Amino acid sequence: MKNDQIKNIIFDLGDVILNIDVPIASRSFADLSGREQSEILTIFKESEIFRHFETGLMDEPSFRNYVREILDFPDLSDEAIDTAWNSLLLDLPPERVELLKKLAAKYRIFLLSNTSSIHITQVNKILKASTGVERLEDLFETVFLSYEMGLMKPDPRIYQQVLEQAGLKAEETLFLDDNADNIRSAAGLGIETIHVQKPVTILEYLKDYAV
Template sequence: MKNQKIKNIIFDLGDVILNIDVPVASQSFANLSGREQSEILTIFNENDLFRQFETGTLSEGGFRNFIREKLNFSDLSDEAIDTAWNSLLLDLPPERVDLLQKLAKSYRLFLLSNTSSIHITQANKILEASTGIKKLDDLFETVFLSYEMGLMKPDVRIYQKVLEQAGLKAEETLFLDDNYDNIQAASKIGIDTIHVQKPVTILEYLKDYAV
């Protein structure tokens, strides 16, 4: 049901706007290295790889060197690493972009994503191939990215920073994310939320807002 107080909508990227399949990346690195996927996941988790890269602690070069070192593949090219990392990014249905453009006529729209620079570069390529729109910045007033902010969801500070920087009131703001912990954290500071759960998409969740 539509919240009549809402003036601003913040979107997550993965599995909200852009379809993703996270385990595909670890399988891609397993295929490159000849290791089991479970071993790759253990390496990533023990070294907190996602958090390091997605909060900007690890640079693109640092990330690639980490992969080469941990997988014992010193001659692995940047392109091969990026392709494997990006393999979890699937498609971006054009009808979701159509919805965003329609919503933008009535609401201030923002993106808030836990992501890395390599993924954003690829996401923009997928967006352009699907819709002709060159970058995510063309769809939102501001694109907030964890690796640029030095914070990641569900840290409450990232939501507070978005509200402060954009000049938003929590009670006038709706946030959509596929991760329950991220939703809960935003709710704690008064942001209205929608937990996006496949196979339902934002087209259904926001149909009352797009009229």
């Protein structure tokens, strides 16, 4: 049901705008290194490599070098690492971009994503191939990315920073995310939330806002 107080809409990226399949990345690294997927998942979890990369504690060369180190695979190429890491990024349905354009005529719209620079480069390629739109910044008033902010959802500080930087009131702001922890954290600040759960998409969740 539409909340008539809403003036601003903040979107997550993965599985909200862009379809993703996170386990594909660990399978890709398993195939590259000749290890079991379960072992890859354990290595990545213990090293916290993706949290470090997605909060900006590592740049791209440091990330790639650390992948080589923890997989004990010094000859792994930059391209192979990037391809494996990006393999979880699937398609971006054009109708979702059309929805964003409609909403932008009535609301201030923003993106807030836990992500890395390698992913964003690839997402922009997918976006252009699918819709002709050059980059995410062309669709949103501001694109807030975890690796640039030094914070990750569900840390409440990341939502507070978005509200303050954009000059938004929590009660006038709607946030859509596929992660329940992220939704709870935003709701705790008084932000209106929608927990996006497949197979339902933003086309259905936001149909009343787009008319």
